[in-house]
Amino acid sequence: MTYAVSIRPQPVVPVEGSDRPFPVRRILCVGRNYAAHRREMGGDDRDPPFFFSKPADAIVPPGADVPYPTATSDLHHEIELVVAIGEGGAIFGFAVGVDLTRRDLQNGFKAKGQPWDAAKGFDASAPISAIRPFDGTIPQGAIALSVNGQVRQQAQVADMIWSVEEIIAEAGKLWTLEPGDLIYTGTPEGVAALQRGDAVTGEVEGVGTIAFKVV
Numbered sequence: 001m002t003y004a005v006s007i008r009p010q011p012v013v014p015v016e017g018s019d020r021p022f023p024v025r026r027i028l029c030v031g032r033n034y035a036a037h038r039r040e041m042g043g044d045d046r047d048p049p050f051f052f053s054k055p056a057d058a059i060v061p062p063g064a065d066v067p068y069p070t071a072t073s074d075l076h077h078e079i080e081l082v083v084a085i086g087e088g089g090a091i092f093g094f095a096v097g098v099d100l101t102r103r104d105l106q107n108g109f110k111a112k113g114q115p116w117d118a119a120k121g122f123d124a125s126a127p128i129s130a131i132r133p134f135d136g137t138i139p140q141g142a143i144a145l146s147v148n149g150q151v152r153q154q155a156q157v158a159d160m161i162w163s164v165e166e167i168i169a170e171a172g173k174l175w176t177l178e179p180g181d182l183i184y185t186g187t188p189e190g191v192a193a194l195q196r197g198d199a200v201t202g203e204v205e206g207v208g209t210i211a212f213k214v215v
């Protein structure tokens, strides 16, 4: 088969202990899944979490720099546990991700009731660690992000409003989850701005670490 235009390379994420990478189909993200972050975003405590998405090629693989995006002067970090979906919609593994956000654009879209795509789904907006294959234990422990060695976000995955199982069940009401889907499960409080030159490090207990530089 030849196509009318060139086919872009399949975005992939490395898998720990394997030479076979995870092919990314699409990226779903959960909004407002930690109560303290929902409050810092001005949300109503009664509103449940919700989904938005990023394109598969927003992935930034481990070890790559993140270019400071166009069209923003308020790029925010959001450390998140990431669920990787495998065959039959089952959990394949977990990773550490950062949901990068053009907060200034997002605030403008919220005020006008407009969609978030340009605030969330931009190029290189989804840094991720390698995927650790699922061992039967769903992560519940510490989640943290530091910038230039200073802690910005620090919480427990157990504090999520929707658990991993509930996120998968809720997503399944809206879409058929397929192998290659990634779900960024929401961020705890402490989101703040990044600048060019910042070194970002993050960790989810029992899952792994992430590190990248904003250039």
Ligand code: MN
Residues within 6 Å of the ligand: 029, 030, 031, 078, 080, 099, 184, 186, 187
């Ligand atoms: Mn997020």
